[in-house]
Amino acid sequence: MRLSFVWIAAAMLALLSATPGLARDVLSLTSDMPVKHPADAAAILEDPDAVLTPADILDGDLDADFALVDGTAVGPTRSAVWVRLEAVNATKAPIDWVINLPNAQVDEADIYHVIDGAVVAVFTLGDKRPETNKVLTSDGNAAPLVTPPDATSIVYIRLYNRIGDVIDPYFEVSSPQAFVAKQQVIWLLFGLFIGGTGILFLYNTILFLRIRSSLYFWYIAYLGTVIAAVVAATGIGTRFLWSTDSSLPEATPPFLTSLALALVVQFSRAFLDTRRRAPHFDKFLRLAIAYFAIPPVAYLAGDGALALQLIAAGGLILTPLPVYGAWLWWRGHREARFFTVAWGAWFTGSTLAFGRVLGVLPSIDLTVRFFWVGVLMEAVLFAFALAERIRTLQTEKAAAERRERESLERMTAELEARVAERTEELSQKHGALTETIAQKDRLLSIVAHDLIGPFSIILGMTEVLKERAARMDPTKVAAFSADVHESAKALHKLLDNLLTWARMQRGELTFEPTEIDLSHRARQTIDLFRPIAAQKDVRIVYDGPTELPCRVDPNLVDTVLRNLVSNAIKFSHPDGTVTVDGAPRDDGGVLITVTDTGLGMTDDVQTSLFRLGAGASASGTVGETGTGIGLRLCYELLRDQGGGISVRSAPDEGAAFSVTFPPR
Structure with a gap:
């Protein structure tokens, strides 16, 4: 509010000063x-076509056309500007004093010192003038003046940029001692700025070379461009790096400023990861980068004033960046806090600087020189933001590595467990396979042995019958024939079991369950084996219900019952008993039990009874032989159909084989 009143007052003074004959302060x-800046004693005259010569001004005929300055810059313009200052020495001794123009970016800054209508000193300064014309070391353009006792000095200053740029009539006056003291402070600040930003540049360059992060690349590119822009804009470049007759003094600032703004936008894109987090905002930032190629084009086209206006407008385009950074900060992204504060410092300095050069804010020491302080603060805060970002990335990386390590350890443990489980499974399968091979080897040995016996009997008996049948008693022939028949039946049973088991091993054995009466099948099996049992004087009976309905494959039932009844007769003593009984189960299945004495x-x-070949060579009570494959066959047939087989026995107490058939 106070500044508003100042501006209103300044505007009123400017209007009043435009009236011819208006008295001015001295x-x-x-x-x-x-x-100090003697704004009350200064007046300004704009020369739009830059046609007024020193002769037109110095004779004082146009003094009435000068208007009081309002404390602001003229802004980007192609006009020449004349400033008039009247100073009086009311003492009895000459006074040495200095007039200084801090704005270094002006092509022509001519100072004319007039006393009593005579020009006593002329200083032709500016970027386009030889550096040797400067008699005082200054951050801008300064001239030493001497006013005699009881005399009045009229100082005329002409400011002009050849292709158009900011004209700021701000100037300072002081004693030589005060001028030197302030210049020492200013150059110290410049040195701190260049030194501080240079150290930041070197430090972050080393970090970039170590970690090869694109984020650091964009930061050091931006920081290096800012340093170069400051060197160009403060007159350091003109003084130490290039000559005044080149185009670099006026061309470098707009080019470097545009490049710096484009690079800081690119750095912000990388820092905030807008391409992933905010794709639409990222498109806007890419357009902003493209926009900053326009001001240099305007300058190359010969319109430096337009180039400066475009750069100032570009600064306003960047306003969403700190807003988005603040939003991320509010959302908990700690690395965005320094970023947001850095942009706050940049906008503070930029507002003061661009507000001054555009004539919006008054030209005072703060607006003239504070911009570079804001830039330095921004560079330092960006460095802090980068450090915070790196710490965040390191923390996230450490957490990710920990998760990966834990996941790897978990996967390793799971893999080791699976390998151990698989190894155990393979070991068991290997053991089972080894056992199966051993059982088959034993089975083949037993089968070969058991085949030799019946075949030997058949061959021997048939050989005798072949040679002596005609001379033998018919009773003996009948006995020999009976022996051959029994041997053939034993071979048939053995081969039938072997073929059934082999088909089952190859998966060729099919089952067709159907509704049958197990009691009827049991009685049929008993009737089939009753003659064989009678030969050993073994009684065989059925002691079960008259009906046992069950849904099962008939061939499976016949194979199981025949093997069990045959074994029971084989291992029964003469005058023993084999009992077959059955009963329904609670689950809907059927239980058949074959018991012998x-x-x-x-x-x-x-x-080991149901393992292939185990106990296969056991002989019956009267020397009957067998392979043991029958029990194994029963076990596998019942297992594959959802049934089961078990045995209860003790030495010399007989055995009871129980068979369960699955529910209907």
């Missing part, structure tokens, strides 16, 4: 005069 000179068996024999 600068009172003192030998210890501090550095024969030899019985030990627990060890029972344990």
